[in-house]
Amino acid sequence: MATTEEIRTSLADIVNEVAGIPADDVQLDKSFVDDLDVDSLSMVEVVVAAEEKFDVKIPDDEVKNLKTVGDAVAYIERQLA
Amino acid sequence: MNALPAPTPGPAAALLGLGVYRPARVVPNAEIVDLIGSSDEWIRTRSGIETRRFAGADETVVSMSVAASRTALEQAGIAAEQLDCVVVATVSHLLQTPSAAAMIAEQLGATPAAAFDLSAACAGFCYGVSLASDMVRAGSAQHVLVIGVEKLSDITDPTDRSTSFIFADGAGAVVVGPTDEHGISPVVWGSDGARYDLIRQDAPWPVKVDPDPESEKGSHTLRMEGNPVFRWASFEMAKVAKQTLERAGLTVDDLDVFIPHQANMRITDAMARALKLPPHVAIARDIAQQGNTSAASVPLAMERLIADGEARRGDLALLIAFGAGLVYAAQVVRLP
Numbered sequence: 415m416a417t418t419e420e421i422r423t424s425l426a427d428i429v430n431e432v433a434g435i436p437a438d439d440v441q442l443d444k445s446f447v448d449d450l451d452v453d454s455l456s457m458v459e460v461v462v463a464a465e466e467k468f469d470v471k472i473p474d475d476e477v478k479n480l481k482t483v484g485d486a487v488a489y490i491e492r493q494l495a
Numbered sequence: 496m497n498a499l500p501a502p503t504p505g506p507a508a509a510l511l512g513l514g515v516y517r518p519a520r521v522v523p524n525a526e527i528v529d530l531i532g533s534s535d536e537w538i539r540t541r542s543g544i545e546t547r548r549f550a551g552a553d554e555t556v557v558s559m560s561v562a563a564s565r566t567a568l569e570q571a572g573i574a575a576e577q578l579d580c581v582v583v584a585t586v587s588h589l590l591q592t593p594s595a596a597a598m599i600a601e602q603l604g605a606t607p608a609a610a611f612d613l614s615a616a617c618a619g620f621c622y623g624v625s626l627a628s629d630m631v632r633a634g635s636a637q638h639v640l641v642i643g644v645e646k647l648s649d650i651t652d653p654t655d656r657s658t659s660f661i662f663a664d665g666a667g668a669v670v671v672g673p674t675d676e677h678g679i680s681p682v683v684w685g686s687d688g689a690r691y692d693l694i695r696q697d698a699p700w701p702v703k704v705d706p707d708p709e710s711e712k713g714s715h716t717l718r719m720e721g722n723p724v725f726r727w728a729s730f731e732m733a734k735v736a737k738q739t740l741e742r743a744g745l746t747v748d749d750l751d752v753f754i755p756h757q758a759n760m761r762i763t764d765a766m767a768r769a770l771k772l773p774p775h776v777a778i779a780r781d782i783a784q785q786g787n788t789s790a791a792s793v794p795l796a797m798e799r800l801i802a803d804g805e806a807r808r809g810d811l812a813l814l815i816a817f818g819a820g821l822v823y824a825a826q827v828v829r830l831p
Contacts, residue, residue, distance in 0.1 A: 455541065455761045458726045474723045 432459045442484035508631035509678025510831040514566025515798040516559040516666040518550040543760020547663035547786025549648040559666035571670035575604040579636035584619025584790040617818025619790035625682035627671035638672040643790035663786030667794020678829035680743035687821045694819035733769035739825040751810035757782035757792035777805040
């Protein structure tokens with residue numbers, strides 16, 4: 415079972431790959447849009463990559479609720495539980 | 496009981512000629528942004544679009560098609576009277592009947608060629624190429640004209656933030672006909688009507704269409720759910736593209752050119768990454784100048800690559816187109 419920090423680190427790598435944001439900036443309290451400048455289309459790419467990486471489903475309706483990195487990590491943790 | 500005679504199977508088929516029509520008026524983002532409270536930079540980063548073209552009153556679905564078709568016929572070395580069938584892929588010929596195809600055939604001098612319109616939205620051109628290839632192979636036609644044409648500016652709401660900066664106008668045509676070596680791979684195509692509402696006309700024509708563009712009712716009818724469409728197009732269509740290569744017995748290394756429907760530069764980029772296209776493959780990016788012209792985008796992008804010297808006659812090109820329905824179709828072709 416992956417820890418919160420392991421999920422955050424993997425997600426940070428994905429955000430780095432998709433949007434070119436330094437992985438160290440991708441912290442739990444950061445907003446994807448306001449702090450990291452990840453726009454809605456990049457967010458879709460992050461979500462699809464995260465689905466593959468963690469073998470979870472993140473439906474379109476859910477994506478808009480994932481405002482911060484912490485929201486996304488928590489959602490993935492719940493799916494993995 | 497006596498069997499009926501079957502058609503005599505025809506020869507191999509290929510794209511023999513290509514022609515396009517780009518409307519005269521170039522519309523920069525600056526002309527679009529005020530009505531949607533947006534900016535040139537926002538449109539460029541979200542879509543890659545810098546300009547598009549809007550057809551004027553005298554540039555109709557039929558007239559743009561005729562112009563593109565004349566070039567395609569000339570390049571193919573085919574006279575209009577040699578055409579056996581005219582297929583027009585469009586969603587913006589605003590008469591349900593008669594078809595644009597019958598009028599275009601007549602104006603070209605192709606009468607009595609068979610003629611019909613095909614409703615497969617942005618995938619229409621690739622649907623048409625598949626049908627035309629099959630007609631030639633099966634012996635029901637020797638030369639088929641396939642046109643993708645749209646005047647989406649007639650049915651786009653200029654105040655809709657999801658679509659107004661995307662959709663545009665234009666026409667492209669190819670002649671499909673007999674050849675020695677087959678130049679059109681098996682098609683991979685399909686539909687997913689469960690997601691019919693992601694890109695749609697929001698009301699039937701008789702309710703919404705108003706001939707007066709100044710009227711408040713307008714023709715504000717195309718709607719799109721951008722993010723789910725982006726997800727479907729970028730990732731599920733990349734899988735369809737891979738299947739198409741497999742069915743053609745090819746890998747990405749064999750390709751010279753990748754011509755996806757010009758929906759959004761971000762979709763093209765995501766598909767190219769998912770396909771792991773090697774650097775030698777030229778990627779169509781006509782959307783930057785042309786916007787999203789639905790059924791016309793693949794032939795328009797094909798012409799641009801050839802005109803810019805990035806692709807040549809005989810190159811192997813992967814075509815993939817996808818859109819409202821949802822529907823999709825893909826094939827590998829030798830460029831005309």
